[in-house]
Amino acid sequence: MPVQGVKAVTTARNGVGAFILQCKRLDFHYCDWAGSSRGMVAFLKHKLPAIAKENPQIEIRVSPRPHRHPVIKGQYINGREKAICVRNLEPEQIVNKVSLLKEASGEKLKRIKKPVSSINESVRGIWSPFHGEYKGI
Amino acid sequence: MAACIVCPKRPLLALPFLLPSCEPVALELRRNQSSYRRTKQRLRVKPDASFGASNQSRDHIIYNPPPTAPSVYQTPTKFLPPDDARRALRTDASSGSENLDSFAPIYKSSPEKTYHLSPSDIEEIRKLRLTDPMSWSRWKLAKRFGCSPMFIAMVCEAAPEKKEMQKQVLEAIQSRWGAKRRMAREDRQLRRETWGRDE
Amino acid sequence: MKRLQLLRWSSSALSARARAGVRLQQNIARGARYQTTVSPAAQSESGQLADEQSFPPQFSSNPQQSKYALPSPPVEAARESAKLAALHARLYLPSRLPLETLARSLVDTSADPNPNFNNESLATLGHDLLTYYTSEHLLCTYPRLPLTVIFAAMYAYVGPKTLTAMAKEWGVETAAAPGGEVDPGLLQFKRLLPGTELNAEGATMRPNAHQKSWRKSITSRIVYDNEFGEQPQTQAPVDAQGAQGVSFERANATFVRALMGSIYLHAGRPAAKRFFEQHFLSRHLNISELFNFSQPARDLSRLCARENFEPPVAKIISETGRKSRHPVFIVGIFSGKDKLGEAAGASLLEARSRAAVAALKGWYLYSPLNVRVPSSTEEEGAAPWKPVHVDLGEVIV
Numbered sequence A: 001m002p003v004q005g006v007k008a009v010t011t012a013r014n015g016v017g018a019f020i021l022q023c024k025r026l027d028f029h030y031c032d033w034a035g036s037s038r039g040m041v042a043f044l045k046h047k048l049p050a051i052a053k054e055n056p057q058i059e060i061r062v063s064p065r066p067h068r069h070p071v072i073k074g075q076y077i078n079g080r081e082k083a084i085c086v087r088n089l090e091p092e093q094i095v096n097k098v099s100l101l102k103e104a105s106g107e108k109l110k111r112i113k114k115p116v117s118s119i120n121e122s123v124r125g126i127w128s129p130f131h132g133e134y135k136g137i
Numbered sequence B: 001m002a003a004c005i006v007c008p009k010r011p012l013l014a015l016p017f018l019l020p021s022c023e024p025v026a027l028e029l030r031r032n033q034s035s036y037r038r039t040k041q042r043l044r045v046k047p048d049a050s051f052g053a054s055n056q057s058r059d060h061i062i063y064n065p066p067p068t069a070p071s072v073y074q075t076p077t078k079f080l081p082p083d084d085a086r087r088a089l090r091t092d093a094s095s096g097s098e099n100l101d102s103f104a105p106i107y108k109s110s111p112e113k114t115y116h117l118s119p120s121d122i123e124e125i126r127k128l129r130l131t132d133p134m135s136w137s138r139w140k141l142a143k144r145f146g147c148s149p150m151f152i153a154m155v156c157e158a159a160p161e162k163k164e165m166q167k168q169v170l171e172a173i174q175s176r177w178g179a180k181r182r183m184a185r186e187d188r189q190l191r192r193e194t195w196g197r198d199e
Numbered sequence C: 001m002k003r004l005q006l007l008r009w010s011s012s013a014l015s016a017r018a019r020a021g022v023r024l025q026q027n028i029a030r031g032a033r034y035q036t037t038v039s040p041a042a043q044s045e046s047g048q049l050a051d052e053q054s055f056p057p058q059f060s061s062n063p064q065q066s067k068y069a070l071p072s073p074p075v076e077a078a079r080e081s082a083k084l085a086a087l088h089a090r091l092y093l094p095s096r097l098p099l100e101t102l103a104r105s106l107v108d109t110s111a112d113p114n115p116n117f118n119n120e121s122l123a124t125l126g127h128d129l130l131t132y133y134t135s136e137h138l139l140c141t142y143p144r145l146p147l148t149v150i151f152a153a154m155y156a157y158v159g160p161k162t163l164t165a166m167a168k169e170w171g172v173e174t175a176a177a178p179g180g181e182v183d184p185g186l187l188q189f190k191r192l193l194p195g196t197e198l199n200a201e202g203a204t205m206r207p208n209a210h211q212k213s214w215r216k217s218i219t220s221r222i223v224y225d226n227e228f229g230e231q232p233q234t235q236a237p238v239d240a241q242g243a244q245g246v247s248f249e250r251a252n253a254t255f256v257r258a259l260m261g262s263i264y265l266h267a268g269r270p271a272a273k274r275f276f277e278q279h280f281l282s283r284h285l286n287i288s289e290l291f292n293f294s295q296p297a298r299d300l301s302r303l304c305a306r307e308n309f310e311p312p313v314a315k316i317i318s319e320t321g322r323k324s325r326h327p328v329f330i331v332g333i334f335s336g337k338d339k340l341g342e343a344a345g346a347s348l349l350e351a352r353s354r355a356a357v358a359a360l361k362g363w364y365l366y367s368p369l370n371v372r373v374p375s376s377t378e379e380e381g382a383a384p385w386k387p388v389h390v391d392l393g394e395v396i397v
Helices: A035-054 A091-103 B002-006 B024-033 B036-043 B119-131 B138-145 B149-155 B160-175 B179-197 C023-034 C040-046 C057-061 C063-069 C075-080 C082-090 C099-105 C120-141 C147-158 C160-169 C218-224 C248-267 C269-281 C296-306 C348-364 C374-378
Strands: A003-005 A023-030 A059-064 A071-076 A081-085 C291-293 C313-320 C328-335 C338-345
Touching (some): A003 C147, A035 A059, A071 A091, A081 A091, B119 B149, C120 C147, C120 C374, C147 C218, C248 C269, C328 C348, C338 C348
Parallel strands (some): A023 A059
Antiparallel strands (some): A023 A071, A071 A081
């Protein structure tokens, strides 16, 4: 057989074509009694329905957690979880925390040094010392 | 100097290669070379002629091909079908084969094919190789019939007893290899297989 | 909190139970499912024979308890599942695709052997659509690809490994075990027993299939094997309960195929095509890495002889360090005055071989301008079909 095929798997490029939001679930935990949950309870009563309507792709769970501080937990497609404690926060501040969890990719935070990272080949290729004209200095 | 500090127990005269670098003249020379102004001066490259102001008043195309190996996705002009529009766009200058004659072929002899052997010759080759494989090797047959050993291998096969003997000879040789040589041979084989996958 | 979308219902293609007009069949099917004494396999064989009086009356009076008797979640549960609605919205599925069908596409044959409630029929349709769209894309974009590479590219685009990766990237979770009480937003399948042979080859139409050592030609692979050029895999062995388990990979691949089929059924061809382009074709694949040549120089000279080009000659374009430990040679392969390919190598033989590989890839990876696929003529007001470039075929040595 002159040529054989090599088995491979295509790699996903999220956002090229379809975009999948990486946050798949948000868990809201609150306490009915404690004062640190006052903002959270107000958020759940007044803000959460609108947020849930805006983001149908996120599954939302609300559950009480007595005698503990209120927590928002985000579950991501890559299997990781991010949790933010929202004790004593106002509802507007909790909205910011929710949008932070919603927009996160679920990866660990790391410093990105290069402005662009791509799996596409560069247009002009990889520089080679054996090609191109010799430019004298 | 640093070496002197690191190993002070050794006498300096025992390390003669360190001595010239400790001389003040050499130090001065090196310092001059790495001075900031000179480095900048060396890196101040004149721009390529094609980028400069040309005598043409109109806009023109700057042709500056990338200093890279060509991509496999760019089909060579010869491989384009006759009705492809890209055939007309490619010029001789962009193909890069203007100094074809200056390139040396990798084989000394030209691969001219003569096709001088007749079917009776081939029958003769087969008979010789089968009846007396010890004296008529591929190279001897090639020399006699004026063809390549490759052609002999294409035309006929060795006798089974000769094959068996060669196999034993090879095994005897390989049994004397140590671990290093054997691994080196296997690595070489693996590297050879990557040629076809272009890795 | 659930976010239920107000879906426009398309009553034409729903599953049998959800269809409003067929009440009688609906009751019969439910009756057959409630017979716990009948094994699922026997149930599927007996089909719709169970009569309406046969099911015990307490199930209809107590629907909560009856859930546990079902092999897969009931249709009504789909509206109450937050996971399912989230998955629907996450994939931007068309609103004409109801949640019930999405829930059905998540039920594998191993979980529910009843063909009215599992995804087998949808997966068959989706598999045909996926392979059709992929193969037409490959054949029109790269008309000269050798068949083995087409098989490999098909496998890379819509093979089971890729579909499994896609289901994972969509955030599809799997249920630990199938049943009527689990969330319908989870993928439900019965797992394989430990120690099961995974890669057992299945039945084939191939004559002399028992002769394992015989050479399988490319032509026979087209005729007898599947679209990836492989022998189709066998069904898993039947376990003690009479149901078959499937591997994780196979269940996920079946789900993705079934989803494609259900989009086609409910939202039509353009939506299915768009879904394919956005989720499958947009993935990255470097086709030039799928080639594995054994004797590239020989193939190239055969190609040049076939196409009436001058015989290829390898020439040194540049070199460095010939007598050193790490020489580099740049060898180009020329046919007449045209350069076919060039490559660098540590020896003259290596550079020549790699240059021949580059030249052959240049031939095989030819792509015409303005590629159109046959399915693009199905759109409204599409231009008439013009035949695409058809090649002689790969080099045969």
